[in-house]
Amino acid sequence: MDIGVVDRSAVTGTSVLHGAATSAKLAAFSLLLAAVVVSTNLFVVLAIAVALLAAVFALRLPARSILPLAAYPAIFAAVFAFASAPDALAGALIIAKAITSALAAVTLMFTTPYPQVFAALQRVTPGLVGDTLLMTYRAIFILADKLGDLTRAVRLRSGLSKGHPVRAAQATTRALGGLLLYSLDLSQREYDVLVLRGYTGRLRVAVRPSRSPAADIVIVLAALTLLGIASAWRIYHVAFIDYSWIPLAAALLGLCAALVTRWRTR
Amino acid sequence: MTPHTHSPDHTHPDDPNAEEVVHISCVRHTYEDGTSVHLCGIDFVAHRGKRVAVLGPNGAGKTTMLYHILGLLKPQEGAVHVFGISPADDWPAIRRRVGVMLQNVDEQIISPTVGDDVAFSPRQYGLPEAEVQERVSAVLRLLGIEELADRVPHNLSGGEKRKVALAGALVMDPELLVLDEPFEGLDPTSRQGLLDLLERLSRERDMTVVLSTHDIDAVPEFADYAYVLAPGGTIALRGTPAEVFANAPVLARGNIKPPILAELFTRLRERDPSAPATALTISDAAEALEAWKRSPRQ
Numbered sequence: 001m002d003i004g005v006v007d008r009s010a011v012t013g014t015s016v017l018h019g020a021a022t023s024a025k026l027a028a029f030s031l032l033l034a035a036v037v038v039s040t041n042l043f044v045v046l047a048i049a050v051a052l053l054a055a056v057f058a059l060r061l062p063a064r065s066i067l068p069l070a071a072y073p074a075i076f077a078a079v080f081a082f083a084s085a086p087d088a089l090a091g092a093l094i095i096a097k098a099i100t101s102a103l104a105a106v107t108l109m110f111t112t113p114y115p116q117v118f119a120a121l122q123r124v125t126p127g128l129v130g131d132t133l134l135m136t137y138r139a140i141f142i143l144a145d146k147l148g149d150l151t152r153a154v155r156l157r158s159g160l161s162k163g164h165p166v167r168a169a170q171a172t173t174r175a176l177g178g179l180l181l182y183s184l185d186l187s188q189r190e191y192d193v194l195v196l197r198g199y200t201g202r203l204r205v206a207v208r209p210s211r212s213p214a215a216d217i218v219i220v221l222a223a224l225t226l227l228g229i230a231s232a233w234r235i236y237h238v239a240f241i242d243y244s245w246i247p248l249a250a251a252l253l254g255l256c257a258a259l260v261t262r263w264r265t266r
Numbered sequence: 267m268t269p270h271t272h273s274p275d276h277t278h279p280d281d282p283n284a285e286e287v288v289h290i291s292c293v294r295h296t297y298e299d300g301t302s303v304h305l306c307g308i309d310f311v312a313h314r315g316k317r318v319a320v321l322g323p324n325g326a327g328k329t330t331m332l333y334h335i336l337g338l339l340k341p342q343e344g345a346v347h348v349f350g351i352s353p354a355d356d357w358p359a360i361r362r363r364v365g366v367m368l369q370n371v372d373e374q375i376i377s378p379t380v381g382d383d384v385a386f387s388p389r390q391y392g393l394p395e396a397e398v399q400e401r402v403s404a405v406l407r408l409l410g411i412e413e414l415a416d417r418v419p420h421n422l423s424g425g426e427k428r429k430v431a432l433a434g435a436l437v438m439d440p441e442l443l444v445l446d447e448p449f450e451g452l453d454p455t456s457r458q459g460l461l462d463l464l465e466r467l468s469r470e471r472d473m474t475v476v477l478s479t480h481d482i483d484a485v486p487e488f489a490d491y492a493y494v495l496a497p498g499g500t501i502a503l504r505g506t507p508a509e510v511f512a513n514a515p516v517l518a519r520g521n522i523k524p525p526i527l528a529e530l531f532t533r534l535r536e537r538d539p540s541a542p543a544t545a546l547t548i549s550d551a552a553e554a555l556e557a558w559k560r561s562p563r564q
Contacts, residue, residue: 004420011378011418113378138376141420145372186373192338193374195357196366197434198390206382206389206398 003144005065009110015059017111019211020219022120025112028223032104035223035230042093043244044233048226049100050251052107058258061110070103119205131203139190143183150175284313286347287442287474288335293344295330303327303499305334306344310493310501314441315472317464319485321510322495323521328478329369330499332446335476336366348442362391365440369447371424371431380422381406381415384433391438405433409463425456432460436467443467445477449484457481461488483525486511486546496520507546527551 010018017025032048039045056063077098078091085091108117114137122130154171194203210216229247233240290310296302305327312318320328333339334346337353346352349360368374377383381402388398406412409429414422419430428448435443443464449457461484468475479485485492486507494503494510496519503516511517511524523529527546531554534541540561542554 004418007378008418008421012416115378115382135376137378138373138419142372145420189370189373190376193368193376196336196338196361196364197374197376198361198387198438200358200390204389204392206385206395 003140005062006109007114007141009062009065010113013061013111015061015111016212016215017055017059017061017107017219019215020111021210021213021216022112022116022207024210024216024219025108026117026120028219029104029108031220031223031227033101035227036097036100036104038227038234039097039230040093040237041233041241041244042089042096043248044230045093045096045100047247047251048230049096049103050248050255051222051226052100052103054251054254054258056103056107057255057262059111060262061107066103066106066110069106070099073098073102113208115205116208119207122203122205127202131201134203134205135187135190135194139183139186142186143179146182147179150179284316286311287314287349288312288476289345289347290331290334291345293331293334293341293346295334295339295342301325303330304343305331305495305499305501307496307501308493308504310504312442312474312476314474315468316490317468317475317488318477319489319492319507320476320478320495321480321482321485321492321520321522322478323497326495326497326520327499328495329446331495332444332476332478335444336364362438363441365435365438365443367428367431367435367443367445367448369450371427372420374431374434375419375427378418379415380411380417380419380430380433383419383430384437386434387438401437402433405437408436409433410459424451425453428452428456428460439471441473443473443475445475447479448477449479449481457484464488482523483527486525486527494520494522508544511546512544 032052035048036045039048055061056066074095077095081091081094085094115134118130118133118137121133125133154175191199233244233247288311290305292304292306292309294302294304294306303326310320310331320331322328330339334341335348335353337348337355337357340354346354349363351360353360366374375383377386384402384405385398388401393401402415403412406415409432411426411429411433414426414430419427422430428451432445432448435445445464448460448464452460464475464477465488467473477488489507491504491506492510493501494516496502496516502520503510503513505513511528514524517524524532525546527548528544531542531544531551535543540558542558545551545554
C-alpha cells in the first residue's frame with residue numbers, strides 16, 4: 001500500500017468530512033466504536049458498516065483505497081472467530097465488528113491529516129506521548145521509501161531469486177536489519193532537526209478550523225444516532241429482535257441513494 | 267530569480283574590523299566507530315554578512331564542522347563560538363538567529379503540507395498565527411514557490427524539497443545561514459537560482475552564510491572566502507577564491523580540482539605567456555579575454 005495515498009487524500013481532500021473539525025471527527029469515531037462494541041446484533045453492526053459505506057460513496061472518498069484497507073482485519077478476525085466463536089452467527093458478528101471498526105478508522109485516516117489527529121490527542125496525553133506520535137509522521141514516509149529502495153536493491157542484486165527461498169529469506173532479513181539500524185539513526189537525526197528548528201519540549205500544531213460548525217454537529221449527531229440504535233437493540237434485545245432488519249434496510253437505502261448520486265454526478 | 271549580476275566582494279578573512287559570527291579553533295571529535303576529525307590548523311572564522319565556503323574531500327569533516335556550529339556535536343577538544351556563545355552548551359540562546367539546511371532535506375521536512383512545514387519554527391517560537399502566515403507567505407514568495415504552499419512534501423521533486431527546506435530555514439530571518447551541500451541534486455538553472463538568491467539575501471540582509479560544497483565552480487561566484495579541509499580535518503587553507511585556487515599543491519592534497527575557468531586560463535598561459543593570469547567567474551573571464559584580445563601582441 002502506498003501510504004502517500006492516505007496522506008494525500010487527508011491533506012488535499014475537499015469533502016464535508018475533510019472540512020469538519022478534527023475534534024468532531026474524533027468524537028464521531030469514538031461514538032461509532034462504542035456502537036460497534038455495545039452491539040450484539042449482527043444486523044445492527046452491518047447497518048453501521050453500510051451507513052459508513054454510504055458516507056464514503058456520498059462524500060466521494062477514494063473507496064478503492066479505503067475498502068481493501070478496512071477489509072484487512074477480517075483475516076485476523078476470521079482466525080479468531082474460527083477458534084473461539086460458538087456458532088456461525090457469533091463468528092460473523094466478530095468479523096463484522098472488526099471490519100466496521102476498521103472502516104471507521106480508515107475513513108478518519110483518509111479525511112484527517114495525521115498531525116491533526118495527534119494534535120487533538122496531544123491535549124489529553126502526556127506531552128512526551130503526543131510529541132512522539134507527531135514525530136513519527138515524516139519518519140513513516142521516509143522509512144516506507146527506504147524499505148522500497150532496499151527491496152528494489154535486494155531484487156536487483158538477485159537476493160529474491162525464485163527457487164531459493166532460504167537465500168531470499170536471508171537477504172530479506174538482512175535488509176530489514178539494515179532498515180532497523182537506519183530507523184534508529186533517523187530518529188536521532190529527526191530529533192536534531194526539530195531542535196534546530198525550534199523544538200523546546202512541546203510540538204505546537206496549528207489546529208485547522210472547521211469549515212462548517214453545522215456540519216460538525218450533523219457528523220456527531222449521526223454517530224450518536226447509530227450509537228443510540230445499537231444501544232436500544234442491546235437493551236431491548238428481546239423486544240426488538242424481530243425488527244433488526246429495519247436499521248440495515250435503512251442503511252442499504254442510504255447506500256443505494258449515495259451510489260446513484262455518485263453515478264449520476266460522475 | 268534575477269540573473270547573477272553581483273560578484274562577491276572577496277573581503278579578506280583576516281580583516282580585523284569585521285565582526286566575528288562563527289569562530290572555531292582546533293576542535294576534535296571522535297565518532298563512535300573511532301573515526302576522529304581534528305579541525306585544526308587555521309582557525310575557522312566567518313564574519314558578519316560574509317559568504318564562506320568550506321571545501322574538502324569526502325570524509326574530511328565538513329559536515330562535522332557544520333554540526334559543531336549548530337551545537338549538534340560538543341567539541342571534545344578546542345572551542346566553537348557562534349555569536350560569542352558555545353552552541354553545544356547554550357543553543358536556545360542563539361537558535362532564532364541561525365537558519366539551517368541539512369544535506370538530506372527529506373529528513374528536514376516534517377509537516378503534512380509545505381505551508382505547515384515552513385510555519386514550523388515560527389509556531390514553535392509562539393508567534394501569533396497572523397504573523398506566522400505573513401512570514402510564510404513572504405518567504406514562499408521570496409523563493410518563488412507560493413504555488414507549493416498546499417502541496418504534500420513527499421510528492422515534490424528534489425529541487426522543490428530543497429527550496430522548501432530553505433524556506434523553513436529563512437522564515438525567521440536568520441543572521442547566520444548554515445547550508446550543508448545545498449547544490450547537490452539541483453539542475454543547472456535551479457543551482458544558479460539558488461546562488462543568486464543566497465548572494466542577494468546575504469547582501470540585502472547582511473546575513474552570514476556558511477556552506478559546505480563539492481561544487482567548486484560555484485565557489486568563485488558565491489564565496490567571499492573559502493576554507494579547504496585536508497583529509498582528517500586539518501584546515502589547510504583559507505583565503506579568497508582567487509588565493510585558494512591559486513594554491514595547486516594544497517588543493518591536490520585535498521583531492522580538489524580547481525574550477526574549470528582556472529584550468530582554462532592555466533592552459534592558455536602555458537601556450538601563450540601573454541594570456542591573462544586567471545579569472546574565476548564568467549564575467550571576469552569575459553573581461554580578461556576581451557582585454558587580452560585588444561592588447562597588442564608581441
